[in-house]
Amino acid sequence: MQMNTIKKIAVVGSGAMGSQIAMVCALGGYSVVLYDIESKSLDKAKQSLQGHMNRRIQKGRVREEEVSEAFSNILFTEDLDELKDVDFVIEAIVEKLEVKRELFKRLDEITPKHAILATNSSTIVSSKLADATNRPEKVCNVHFFNPVLVMELVEIVSGSHTSEETAQIAVEVVKSIQKIPVLLKKEISGFVANRILAKLMDEAVFLLENGYASHEEIDLVCTKALNHPIGPFALMDLTGIDVNYFVRMQRYEESGNEADMPAKIVQEKVRKGELGRKTGKGFYTYEQSSVEV
Structure with missing residues (x-):
């Protein structure tokens, strides 16, 4: 799998972290699916993002045309089947292990076999999720910082199960959305x-x-x-x-x-x-x- 095959990114969880991760990916030119189980959460995410981006336009940090194009790149959905053709998934749901494991099991069933499955968690290392899938080599942590629209750094953690290819693609994806990646070559809860x-x-x-x-x-x-x-x-x-x-x-x-x-x-x-x-x-x-x- 090559970096240039990453065209469509899914973000699971439309809270403050997930919604802003979706926006920076859309601003980076990716087609983005923002999934949540609740329509109210998706509506709130859209409204919040519009407020954030309007303020950034007013301050001259981003052009109105860029924001308009980014929003057109985001699909807000409650339908998990919309993830059936994504290339890269970033999970940003509640910090509960069993809930994440169940989600990763479903993601493994729904997404293409080549898709990388990443968790935004900085507490739950990806080795605790990888065995819920049939693709442990494609599972890693990609940890953004709050507020994602502002914070530049992203911690990427490669567990013993994670392939070097997966880790390097994650690094390149992060660079492509104008963030600064730091790659940890082994797991530790909390990272750096x-x-x-x-x-x-x-x-x-x-x-x-x-x-x-x-x-x-x-x-x-x-x-x-x-x-x-x-x-x-x-x-x-x-x-x-x-x-x-x-x-x-x-x-x-x-x-x-x-x-x-x-x-x-x-x-x-x-x-x-x-x-x-x-x-x-x-x-x-x-x-x-x-x-x-």
Whole structure:
């Protein structure tokens, strides 16, 4: 299989990550299928993307004609059979292993035998999904960062099951959509960025829960003293506090180590439904749930 055979990309899951992955692929000239099980999610994705792209047009970051062409390249669908002729799949659904395994089993049945099946997860390594398919050599992680329209880096992880051809095609696809790929040649949960970020998050939560400083003050220190573009609590609100929760639960289920469980304050936020920007409240309160990019 050659890079030039990749013409059609499917993205499964139309949340903030999936919808923006679909858009950057469409802007890169690919024919894109954005699939979700719920029409409401697809409608919300289309509306959100239109808002994001309108703002980018106004700021001169992209031309109106480019955006119009990109939207014409995206098929928003609830019909999984629309994936029957795709060349590359990027899964971006909930961080639950069994749900992903069931999806990869279905994708293996529906998509052409040459299609690469990638997961956007940075927690669930692709070796946990590959054996749900009959093409383990074509399974890998392709991890984008939120917000996808802005963040340049993409982590690609090649497991022991992943062929060198698959890894190299993934690298070339990422380059073709104007992103910067980093290829990890063996698996480790969290990859590079999130392993480093997790240590920062743990310390930030420790300082908050033990009353050393408020979440606003901790974020201020990170942005003004460490020169981070965003503080850890604002970042959790941006990516979704529930995402942090599911990631930590997955890690705990794998290790059995109590220290890997979500922080108490994160568990409390999830129970209350205070998931960050998408719900209008997390560590901070927001007037609107959309994130300007």
